[in-house]
Structures are given as structure tokens and as C-alpha cells.
Amino acid sequence: MEPKIKKYDLLIKNGTVHTAVESFESEIGVSEGKIAAIGKNLGHSERIIDAKGLLVLPGGIDAHCHIEQESSSKIMTADDFYSGSVSAAFGGNTTILPFAAQHRGQSLRDVVANARKRAKDKAVIDYGLHLIISDPSKSVLEDELPSLIKEGYTSFKVYMTYEMLKINDGEILDILALARKYGALTMVHAENNEIINWISDRLTQRGYNAPKFHAVSHSHIAESEASRRAIDLARLVDARMLIVHVSDAEAANSILQARNNELNIYGETCPQYLFLTAKDLDQEGMEGAKYCCSPPPRDKESQKAIWKGLKNGTFQVFSSDHAPYRLDKSGKFHAGKDVSFNKIANGVPGLETRMPLLFSEGVGKGRITINEFVALTSTNAAKIYGLYPRKGSLVIGGDADIAIWDPKWVRTIKQEMLHDNMDYTPYEGMKVKGWPRIVINRGRIAVEDEKLKVERGSGKFLPRTPAETCREQPISSPLSPSRNFGAKLL
Numbered sequence: 001m002e003p004k005i006k007k008y009d010l011l012i013k014n015g016t017v018h019t020a021v022e023s024f025e026s027e028i029g030v031s032e033g034k035i036a037a038i039g040k041n042l043g044h045s046e047r048i049i050d051a052k053g054l055l056v057l058p059g060g061i062d063a064h065c066h067i068e069q070e071s072s073s074k075i076m077t078a079d080d081f082y083s084g085s086v087s088a089a090f091g092g093n094t095t096i097l098p099f100a101a102q103h104r105g106q107s108l109r110d111v112v113a114n115a116r117k118r119a120k121d122k123a124v125i126d127y128g129l130h131l132i133i134s135d136p137s138k139s140v141l142e143d144e145l146p147s148l149i150k151e152g153y154t155s156f157k158v159y160m161t162y163e164m165l166k167i168n169d170g171e172i173l174d175i176l177a178l179a180r181k182y183g184a185l186t187m188v189h190a191e192n193n194e195i196i197n198w199i200s201d202r203l204t205q206r207g208y209n210a211p212k213f214h215a216v217s218h219s220h221i222a223e224s225e226a227s228r229r230a231i232d233l234a235r236l237v238d239a240r241m242l243i244v245h246v247s248d249a250e251a252a253n254s255i256l257q258a259r260n261n262e263l264n265i266y267g268e269t270c271p272q273y274l275f276l277t278a279k280d281l282d283q284e285g286m287e288g289a290k291y292c293c294s295p296p297p298r299d300k301e302s303q304k305a306i307w308k309g310l311k312n313g314t315f316q317v318f319s320s321d322h323a324p325y326r327l328d329k330s331g332k333f334h335a336g337k338d339v340s341f342n343k344i345a346n347g348v349p350g351l352e353t354r355m356p357l358l359f360s361e362g363v364g365k366g367r368i369t370i371n372e373f374v375a376l377t378s379t380n381a382a383k384i385y386g387l388y389p390r391k392g393s394l395v396i397g398g399d400a401d402i403a404i405w406d407p408k409w410v411r412t413i414k415q416e417m418l419h420d421n422m423d424y425t426p427y428e429g430m431k432v433k434g435w436p437r438i439v440i441n442r443g444r445i446a447v448e449d450e451k452l453k454v455e456r457g458s459g460k461f462l463p464r465t466p467a468e469t470c471r472e473q474p475i476s477s478p479l480s481p482s483r484n485f486g487a488k489l490l
């Protein structure tokens with residue numbers, strides 16, 4: 001008797017599959033939004049995608065983006081959950097992890113409810129939410145955070161700089177210790193606030209106000225010092241921690257060293273540190289404001305160090321840090337057009353260009369392998385942020401989140417072709433080779449033929465799983481203190 005031939009909702013044929021660990025020729029069968037089969041001669045389907053000459057990859061996860069988020073100076077990012085998620089999808093992403101940001105005095109619960117409401121009827125692909133904690137009050141630490149972690153908000157960002165967001169070292173320790181207890185992950189923006197203010201004051205007193213001085217004020221020493229300090233704080237309480245948007249060679253070295261010492265420290269970097277330098281800020285008038293982000297783009301040597309870090313295990317995650325502020329009163333120039341560098345809104349857009357840039361310059365130029373590309377843009381984020389194996393890989397039973405890349409598609413990046421709500425891209429005019437042709441989220445074709453195929457609001461919220469909570473540390477003899485004494489005081 002003939003075996004019954006299985007019928008799939010979607011079948012991808014003739015492509016080469018690439019995961020974070022291997023590459024192989026295979027078909028992929030999709031049923032009910034999940035990957036149902038991986039193999040040869042899988043059978044029939046209503047819809048067959050012929051991926052001949054194309055690369056079949058897990059959909060990207062942009063684990064750091066600011067969407068429909070209000071800043072502490074009350075300006076709103078240019079992208080809401082619709083334009084942000086659409087732009088992400090066109091760039092090969094199937095999941096985004098933006099932030100629910102707490103400002104001082106706000107309840108975290110309210111902040112989360114508000115972000116959920118904003119996302120619900122707009123997002124077109126799946127999303128989770130990190131938290132931003134700027135006010136670790138008693139009720140936040142004892143009540144709100146523990147319950148929110150259990151509900152799937154398993155990561156939170158803290159700031160060591162920005163007057164209205166920064167928390168002090170003691171507060172960071174409180175948060176790290178709490179994260180350790182509940183299996184959550186602390187993300188840190190590591191820059192020394194005092195160093196930045198000290199330099200900024202001296203620059204502005206002397207009349208050095210142009211955008212290019214932003215890069216001078218955010219000295220790389222401010223970043224390396226704060227990164228080392230953050231690592232030591234995490235080391236003291238034996239907590240997992242991820243340093244976001246690393247731009248500097250010394251900071252990268254500290255992360256690698258910590259990892260080599262078996263600390264649970266992770267590192268993230270972004271396109272702006274591979275493709276921009278401080279020279280981009282040095283332009284006529286306010287043009288340089290386009291490239292003002294923190295930490296700032298640095299120099300060619302730093303770019304080399306960051307590329308090296310992508311290869312040698314310093315960085316696990318490559319994110320956009322998409323922080324879209326238009327070149328007008330609603331964004332970059334909220335404090336006026338003729339202001340000094342430290343009054344310009346910080347951030348660059350990059351949701352849609354993140355993966356094509358890394359693909360073209362990384363995989364295309366032989367700096368990283370395609371498997372490393374998948375790990376850096378998708379799989380590692382899923383693992384670190386509690387979405388694996390549902391997201392970030394191509395496994396039977398996992399969500400059918402797939403990006404089908406055309407490695408020969410040459411495009412010159414122009415703002416007009418992007419789908420965000422911005423009025424510029426820092427990568428205008430850059431020629432890239434390789435872009436996704438078809439993007440699939442939970443089996444639904446999200447992008448095809450350069451068109452959006454999914455409905456507004458059809459993306460799903462993703463509650464995430466905490467890491468295995470840390471075991472109680474045995475209290476050893478005070479005569480033989482363990483390397484992380486602080487962990488015993490939790």
C-alpha cells in the first residue's frame with residue numbers, strides 16, 4: 001500500500017538551508033505555522049516556493065530596537081509598532097524585541113500595559129518586550145519586577161548615563177541580584193556619565209557646540225570604564241548580564257576576558273559601529289546630527305576591533321538599536337535647531353538595513369560565515385532572551401519563521417526604498433549585495449515581491465521563558481571565600 005503523502009500548507013523546495021551550526025540542501029514543510037518536516041521529497045502542498053539559488057535562513061530577531069517609545073524628554077520615536085514592524089519584516093526579521101520604558105515615578109505595570117496596548121493592533125510580526133528600569137523603587141523590586149518576569153518580561157535595560165534614566169551602582173546591584181534570583185537578564189548601557197558631562201561642560205564653555213563634538217564628549221574611556229565596572233558589579237553578585245551596543249575595542253576586550261573567565265557576560269554590537277565613524281558627524285551645519293548616537297561611531301581601528309569581536313566570540317548578538325528620530329522638531333531637534341551637540345536627540349535608525357549590511361559586508365566579503373551570520377542575527381538572541389527553540393532556528397516543531405535570501409540581489413540603500421517612518425538613513429548610498437526576497441512569520445508570508453502580505457495587528461506577543469534560576473550558593477567557610485562573595489548575600 002502506498003504511504004499516505006503528507007500535504008503541507010507551504011513547502012520550500014530547492015533551497016540551501018543555513019542554521020547557526022550547519023548548511024545543507026533540504027526542503028522545509030510548514031503546517032499550521034510550525035515547521036513540520038525538514039528533508040528530501042517531502043510531498044505536496046497548496047503553496048510551493050521554489051528557492052533555487054536562494055538561501056533559506058531562520059527569520060531575524062532584532063533584539064534591540066526602540067519603537068513607539070517616549071524618551072525622558074517626552075519625544076516619541078518616529079516609528080510606531082506598525083511602521084517599525086513592517087520595516088523590520090522587509091529587512092528579513094520575523095521577531096522584534098522593543099522596550100517598555102519606565103520613567104521616574106511611573107509604575108512598571110502601567111508602562112507594560114501601555115506598550116502592550118500600543119503594539120496590539122499594529123505589529124505585523126511577532127514581538128516581545130524588554131523593560132527599561134529608571135526607578136527601581138521598593139514596589140518595583142519587591143512586587144512588580146518579580147511578577148513581570150514570571151509573565152514573560154525576562155530582560156531589562158538599565159542606564160549608567162543619561163541624567164533622567166541613569167541609576168547608581170547600588171541600584172544596578174539590586175537589579176542584577178534580583179535578575180539572578182528569578183532567572184532574568186540585565187542589559188546595560190555602559191558609559192560613565194560623569195566623564196561625559198565633564199567633557200561636555202568644557203566643550204560648550206569654549207563654544208564647541210557642533211554635532212561632531214558629541215563624539216568627543218562620549219570618550220571611548222567613558223565606555224571602557226563603565227563596561228569594566230558593570231562587569232565587576234555582575235561578577236560581585238554572580239549575575240548574567242549583557243552589555244548593549246559596544247563600540248570600543250577596550251570595552252570589547254573586557255567582555256571577552258570576562259567570558260574567558262567563565263562569567264555569564266554577553267556582548268552586543270550594532271551596524272553603526274561597523275559602518276560609521278566619528279568623521280560622519282563632522283559635516284556642514286547640523287548634518288552631523290544624523291549620526292549622533294550613544295556610544296558614538298568611533299574610528300577605523302575601532303571598526304576593526306568590532307569586526308574581530310563578531311568573529312572571536314566577544315559578541316553574541318548583533319542588533320540595530322533602531323532609535324528613530326527625524327531631522328525636525330519632533331525628533332533630533334526637539335530642543336531647537338541651533339543647539340549644542342548635547343541637546344540633539346540620540347539615536348540612528350537601522351531595523352531594515354541591519355541584516356543586509358552584515359550579510360553583504362560580513363558574509364559577502366568573507367569576514368564571517370553564513371552560519372555565524374545566522375547565530376549573530378537570530379539564534380543567539382533567541383537563546384539569550386528565552387525564545388529558543390520556538391524562535392531563532394529551523395527545527396521541527398519550531399515556529400515557521402523563515403527568511404529566503406537572494407545572495408545576488410544588489411541594492412543601493414536609499415531612504416525612499418525603506419519602510420520606516422524616517423526621513424533619512426545613515427547608510428544612504430551604500431551598495432549591498434544580498435537581501436531577503438520572501439519573509440515568513442509563523443507560516444504566514446509577510447513579505448514577497450517587495451510587498452507586505454500580512455495584516456496590521458497580526459503579529460503576536462511573545463512571553464519569554466526565564467533562564468534556569470540560579471541555585472542557592474552554598475555558604476562556604478569564611479576562610480575560603482568564593483570569587484563572588486556578593487552572591488552569598490542575596
Ligand SMILES: [Zn+2]
Nearest residue numbers: 189244245294
Ligand atoms: Zn543604550
